[in-house]
Amino acid sequence: MSVTPMNKNAPLIEVRNLDLHFGAFHALKNVSVSFDSGQLIGLVGDNGAGKTTLIKVLSGIHKPNSGEVYFAGKRVKEFHPKLAIKFGIETIQQSVGLCDNLSIARNFYLGREPVKRWFGIPFLDFKKMRDASTKVIRTFGLRENVSADDQVEMLSGGERQSIKIGRAVEFKNRVVIMDEPTNHLSVREREHVNELAQQLRDQGLLVIYITHDIHQVHKLADRIVIMENGEKVTDVAKDEMTADELEEVIRCGGRVVDTSKEVEPS
Amino acid sequence: MITLNTSAFARRPDFGAIVGVIMMFAVFSLIDFSGWWSGSTLGNILQFTAILGCMSIGQAIVIMAKEIDLSVGSVYGLTGIAFITLEADLGVPGAIIAAMAIAGGIGFLQAMAVIKGKIPSMIVTLGGLFAVRGLIYVWTGGSVRSLPAESRAHWLTQLFGGELFGIEAAILWTAGLMVVLSLVIWRMKFGNRLLATGGDENTALSQGIRTDRVKIRAFVLCSLLAGFAAILTLADKPQTHVTLGDLMELEAIAAAVIGGCLLSGGRGSLLGAVLGAFIITGVRYELISLGAPASWYISFVGLVLIVALIFNQSLIRWAGNRA
Numbered sequence: 001m002s003v004t005p006m007n008k009n010a011p012l013i014e015v016r017n018l019d020l021h022f023g024a025f026h027a028l029k030n031v032s033v034s035f036d037s038g039q040l041i042g043l044v045g046d047n048g049a050g051k052t053t054l055i056k057v058l059s060g061i062h063k064p065n066s067g068e069v070y071f072a073g074k075r076v077k078e079f080h081p082k083l084a085i086k087f088g089i090e091t092i093q094q095s096v097g098l099c100d101n102l103s104i105a106r107n108f109y110l111g112r113e114p115v116k117r118w119f120g121i122p123f124l125d126f127k128k129m130r131d132a133s134t135k136v137i138r139t140f141g142l143r144e145n146v147s148a149d150d151q152v153e154m155l156s157g158g159e160r161q162s163i164k165i166g167r168a169v170e171f172k173n174r175v176v177i178m179d180e181p182t183n184h185l186s187v188r189e190r191e192h193v194n195e196l197a198q199q200l201r202d203q204g205l206l207v208i209y210i211t212h213d214i215h216q217v218h219k220l221a222d223r224i225v226i227m228e229n230g231e232k233v234t235d236v237a238k239d240e241m242t243a244d245e246l247e248e249v250i251r252c253g254g255r256v257v258d259t260s261k262e263v264e265p266s
Numbered sequence: 267m268i269t270l271n272t273s274a275f276a277r278r279p280d281f282g283a284i285v286g287v288i289m290m291f292a293v294f295s296l297i298d299f300s301g302w303w304s305g306s307t308l309g310n311i312l313q314f315t316a317i318l319g320c321m322s323i324g325q326a327i328v329i330m331a332k333e334i335d336l337s338v339g340s341v342y343g344l345t346g347i348a349f350i351t352l353e354a355d356l357g358v359p360g361a362i363i364a365a366m367a368i369a370g371g372i373g374f375l376q377a378m379a380v381i382k383g384k385i386p387s388m389i390v391t392l393g394g395l396f397a398v399r400g401l402i403y404v405w406t407g408g409s410v411r412s413l414p415a416e417s418r419a420h421w422l423t424q425l426f427g428g429e430l431f432g433i434e435a436a437i438l439w440t441a442g443l444m445v446v447l448s449l450v451i452w453r454m455k456f457g458n459r460l461l462a463t464g465g466d467e468n469t470a471l472s473q474g475i476r477t478d479r480v481k482i483r484a485f486v487l488c489s490l491l492a493g494f495a496a497i498l499t500l501a502d503k504p505q506t507h508v509t510l511g512d513l514m515e516l517e518a519i520a521a522a523v524i525g526g527c528l529l530s531g532g533r534g535s536l537l538g539a540v541l542g543a544f545i546i547t548g549v550r551y552e553l554i555s556l557g558a559p560a561s562w563y564i565s566f567v568g569l570v571l572i573v574a575l576i577f578n579q580s581l582i583r584w585a586g587n588r589a
Binding site: 059061081082084085086091093095096097098099100101102106107109110111112113115121122123124 | 449453454455458459461462464465466468469470471472473474475476532533
């Protein structure tokens with residue numbers, strides 16, 4: 001297999017003809033899509049549309065049956081969460097990402113713990129872990145009395161999301177994938193998380209924002225990608241279609257579009 | 267400020283076991299002061315606590331990773347028998363190394379079956395419990411074996427089975443292992459990843475942690491500690507029998523649970539596991555010294571386990587309300 005050279009003009013993430021089966025279930029059907037840095041992408045679709053499967057490939061959890069994935073123009077051949085983290089791809093999910101049984105400081109550095117050597121033995125560097133997570137607690141608007149040593153189970157849903165987003169920024173990630181980041185959050189917390197998503201984009205990161213709520217994401221996103229039954233059915237810049245038009249696309253299973261645009265039958 | 271510190275202390279996983287030990291001392295002092303405080307009773311209790319405690323530390327580590335190891339009693343037996351049997355050919359150092367290698371190997375095989383075979387550890391290690399016990403019967407043919415006098419005097423045998431400043435070596439070894447492994451669990455990378463793997467495996471995976479490797483290490487460590495407990499036992503009293511270590515796996519699990527390990531993973535304490543072993547052993551010896559039939563002992567372990575769990579649960583709730 002030839003080695004694909006690095007290409008500076010290549011999109012940050014490019015996926016070509018991705019196919020993935022789970023037994024008889026065809027989860028991804030010939031999906032091709034590419035994403036650039038400094039964009040906030042709204043990835044929308046119903047349950048089972050394949051959006052979560054797609055991002056699980058990007059975050060190294062699933063290996064596709066066929067098709068290619070390129071990161072910064074370089075072909076990705078191995079799929080493991082550890083590699084995705086090495087590339088700087090962080091996935092933020094509602095139910096995953098923080099261990100309830102550990103303190104904020106321990107969670108913050110989970111998997112990349114800093115160490116300080118005592119007599120040559122690498123012990124955890126708690127000072128560094130506390131300092132960095134305290135900074136995030138203060139910048140990302142958690143309650144005043146929350147400390148880095150508190151167990152994560154004491155935090156609200158919005159505070160948890162803030163910690164995860166703060167962690168993505170701290171470790172200088174290039175891609176932040178947010179999977180339904182505002183589920184079960186209060187109105188104010190939702191606004192806060194959405195603001196953070198836009199800040200990440202403004203800092204030049206690629207943000208892939210997955211949701212059911214087309215109206216919410218239409219306000220934030222630069223581009224909207226709609227998936228249906230494992231296929232990409234729509235990929236438009238935000239100005240090309242209104243939220244209502246896009247909702248109509250989702251409602252009709254991605255097959256019918258308003259009269260001003262024709263979609264070729266696949 | 268003081269209330270904050272006490273509630274932080276009460277939230278320690280081993281708080282229940284600490285209170286339990288204090289209560290045990292109080293109750294046994296009240297009902298049988300001279301018997302409980304006699305040097306031989308406490309000496310025996312501490313000696314056996316050290317051996318069960320060594321095994322319980324390993325069990326606690328596996329439980330923290332949200333797995334369980336039912337095979338430790340059989341591994342303890344096989345390691346002990348391997349040590350005594352192989353000593354004739356390999357000498358004391360060689361036999362100890364070979365016996366520990368067997369223990370670690372069993373732990374590794376079971377871990378692979380759990381990780382690669384995707385079989386629950388409860389089932390794999392239940393199989394291990396039977397299979398290894400069967401090996402003991404096959405290997406020994408039911409015979410009793412023992413070390414020759416010159417091997418009992420070997421410095422390594424004395425290092426694990428002798429005394430230092432009048433303290434049984436096993437007590438010092440288990441105390442040392444508890445301190446070192448507690449540092450590994452609470453102050454090093456491996457511990458942070460072990461607690462994360464047990465507390466929330468999907469999160470651990472999402473942060474790039476190789477949870478399979480973490481679990482393999484936990485199982486191997488657990489088997490090695492069970493094997494080491496057998497070395498500590500047989501270096502002191504070098505005689506084997508086919509039931510060596512029978513039911514000890516259940517005592518080790520009980521000790522770990524009394525010590526604050528949650529079977530749901532991610533929470534526990536090695537100090538608690540050793541204190542749990544102390545409570546179980548203390549109850550056993552005191553029952554015998556009070557003249558209760560020895561056959562009651564196992565029922566009392568069960569009772570102590572259930573009472574301790576209820577106690578731990580209400581403590582967690584109480585500490586949670588005060589936070």
